[in-house]
Amino acid sequence: GEDVEQSLFLSVREGDSSVINCTYTDSSSTYLYWYKQEPGAGLQLLTYIFSNMDMKQDQRLTVLLNKKDKHLSLRIADTQTGDSAIYFCADLYSSASKIIFGSGTRLSIRP
Amino acid sequence: DTGVSQDPRHKITKRGQNVTFRCDPISEHNRLYWYRQTLGQGPEFLTYFQNEAQLEKSRLLSDRFSAERPKGSFSTLEIQRTEQGDSAMYLCASSKLFSGTSGAYEQYFGPGTRLTVT
Numbered sequence A: 001g002e003d004v005e006q007s008l009f010l011s012v013r014e015g016d017s018s019v020i021n022c023t024y025t026d027s028s029s030t031y032l033y034w035y036k037q038e039p040g041a042g043l044q045l046l047t048y049i050f051s052n053m054d055m056k057q058d059q060r061l062t063v064l065l066n067k068k069d070k071h072l073s074l075r076i077a078d079t080q081t082g083d084s085a086i087y088f089c090a091d092l093y094s095s096a097s098k099i100i101f102g103s104g105t106r107l108s109i110r111p
Numbered sequence B: 001d002t003g004v005s006q007d008p009r010h011k012i013t014k015r016g017q018n019v020t021f022r023c024d025p026i027s028e029h030n031r032l033y034w035y036r037q038t039l040g041q042g043p044e045f046l047t048y049f050q051n052e053a054q055l056e057k058s059r060l061l062s063d064r065f066s067a068e069r070p071k072g073s074f075s076t077l078e079i080q081r082t083e084q085g086d087s088a089m090y091l092c093a094s095s096k097l098f099s100g101t102s103g104a105y106e107q108y109f110g111p112g113t114r115l116t117v118t
Helices: none
Strands: A005-007 A007-014 A018-024 A031-037 A045-048 A055-058 A061-066 A071-076 A086-093 A100-102 A107-108 B004-008 B012-014 B019-024 B029-038 B044-050 B053-059 B066-069 B074-079 B089-096 B115-117
Touching: A005 A086, A005 B115, A018 A086, A018 A100, A031 A061, A045 A055, A045 A071, A045 B044, A061 B029, A061 B089, A071 A086, A071 B012, A100 B029, A100 B044, B012 B019, B019 B089, B019 B115, B029 B074
Parallel strands: A007 A107, B012 B115
Antiparallel strands: A005 A018, A018 A071, A031 A045, A031 A086, A055 A061, A061 A071, A086 A100, A086 A107, B004 B019, B019 B074, B029 B044, B029 B089, B044 B053, B066 B074, B089 B115
């Protein structure tokens, strides 16, 4: 069955890099996503990576995909207080076009 | 482009009552999805439409739930005889399916409707 797992919490110091990790089980994944959710707000699509890619960089965000190990990570460089949020890893379950989400990683920033 | 909008943003209802939520997708997006999110969890897929056709329903969608997208634009999600376990955030998303692709890969979410059943 489809499943996405990620750690629940991450605390980093302002200015440091944050790395949020995720594992998934779907061997036929085509797209993998990172969504951001701030308190009281909807889900914001941050970035996504196609399964034939190993890495994608977008400004402060770097996504790494290890398809063999079914491991996805999101690195946020120079983490700022505005990056405090819950980050969801997600997998496009292509046979149904639905997205399978992890439980989210709460990122907190300390001064 | 205006984003996905949902109405109402909050709904408090008594157990046993019926509720209906509305979602307006991004214009020209032919796919529309409903998800449910409970506290501390990620969103869970409920159902999706391509134009007016409902193509899949999750087993989470009991007989008390019904969704429609009559003209292929906005969609409604109705919950009949609400139960306390229905309390959650109901999220709508939309995407544009390009011809030749197996699925629409960028889903944009609305702000959600928070339902509280007392």
